[in-house]
Amino acid sequence: MSVIVGNSEFRPLPNNPGAKITGVHESLLQECEKDIIWYRDNFFGKSHQNYLALDSPRGPLAISVIRDADTYKALLRTTAGSERLSVSSSSIPTSFVRRLFGLGPSTVNLMEGISRNIPVRSLRMCKEPNLPNELLSMEERQVIRSYKFGVAYVAPGQCSEEEMFSNRNENTSPAFKQFLNFLGETIELRGWKGYRAGLDTSGSNLTGTHSVYTKWQGYEIMFHVSTLLPFIPGDRQQLERKRHIGNDIVVIIFQDSDVPFQLGSVTSHQNHVVAVVKPEGENYRTIVAPKNGVPGFTPDLPEPCVFGQDAVSRDFFLHKLVNGERASYKAPSFAPKISRTRSVLLYEVASKFLK
CATH class of the missing domain: 3.40.50.11210 (Rap/Ran-GAP)
Incomplete structure (x- = not known):
């Protein structure tokens, strides 16, 4: 043959x-299914923070952050896909004043400690209780x-x-x-x-x-x-x-x-x-x-x-x-199309909650 x-x-x-x-x-x-499972296991139903960006150097994005014992875990969703990130809490600097009042690190220090590739200046925290469900739904729509x-x-x-x-x-x-x-x-x-x-x-x-x-x-x-x-x-x-x-x-x-x-x-x-x-x-x-x-x-x-x-x-x-x-x-013929689709989904979520 x-x-x-x-x-x-x-x-x-x-x-x-x-x-x-x-x-x-x-x-x-699929990777998006792994992201769904990781988010359900580590974030969903637990106290955590969600940040959104409608217009950033990396396009629309969403990031979820939770402190688990001595570790910060984050799920960064961008047009290129999602990244599951973990970093020791001891590696993230916290100012004396914030420690004095029992506060964690600032958003800037937290994001820069998690990844240098996060456009922190474009982020806004969103406390809407329905956002976690929307983020899960967005990922589930991409499962083939x-x-x-x-x-x-x-x-x-x-x-x-x-x-x-x-x-x-x-x-x-x-x-x-x-x-x-x-x-x-x-x-x-x-x-x-x-x-x-x-x-x-x-x-x-x-x-x-x-x-x-x-x-x-x-x-x-x-x-x-x-x-x-x-x-x-x-x-x-x-x-x-x-x-x-x-x-x-x-x-x-x-x-x-x-x-x-x-x-x-x-x-x-x-x-x-x-x-x-x-x-x-x-x-x-x-x-x-x-x-x-x-x-x-x-x-x-x-x-x-x-x-x-x-x-x-x-x-x-x-x-x-x-x-x-x-x-x-x-x-090359498919990746840009998939990225555009993901960009639309992220934009829909961000624009819905960043009013």
Whole structure:
């Protein structure tokens, strides 16, 4: 099995000879979920201070501070993300007068002691009792609980995108159908109540009659399968299929062909991770290729990267896909958009309470 990189922006990940196919042995929590848990455990329902800035050198921000025994803990929320900070109380200077009256350090000394990157002059303390709930709600709105992955079938002898999207479901191989069963269950779209990933569930069959779906580790995953999406006779590009799969961040290429897959045939700007899967008997050989700018992500691929159809292999594969999408959020094409979204959310909270 091989792929042709050519002028493509995608680069196959190296295999790690020491890696193994394993189940999920690490936390799947997103960073914002970890922030929520940390805030609930250390701040929420306890006496603490919240500071807001509507217009600072770092944009809108919010910081929560609490003293826990001999430690100050802080959660700094900025447009770039959140930082969980801790500092010994003894390292923060407190003036003689403030100590005399039983007061803690000034806001300036406290913030500068926690981090030199806090624009303290822009901060205003907010004592509104509803603010902690608003801050939690803001973080929860950023938690991603559903994913959509594209799946395209490459028939024997095919190598181009046009050929790949022209395949009909009835002409796919038993191995491909078995692979779809490996990914999830085939569901009828009419009346579907779960995560639909932009598919039509009204019964009009605008996006086909069935799709492949699974619930995994508490997340919903819908697979946009090229051969289950509508085939339009006379449309060489099959734009309806490309409309869905071209908007998926992660795309699985099922390679039933012995012709090396050309990564350059994946042309959508939205696609950032390509997983090429080739059947080998009851197993699957896999190459994962992220786009330039996508940082590395676990789990590492073993050498050779061949996995079976068992539950552990499925966990490994889905884990790699989910982490691939999450890593893509940090790529140059996505990071600014995510930062802008977070900026809007922080601005809404700050403007609501800083009246």
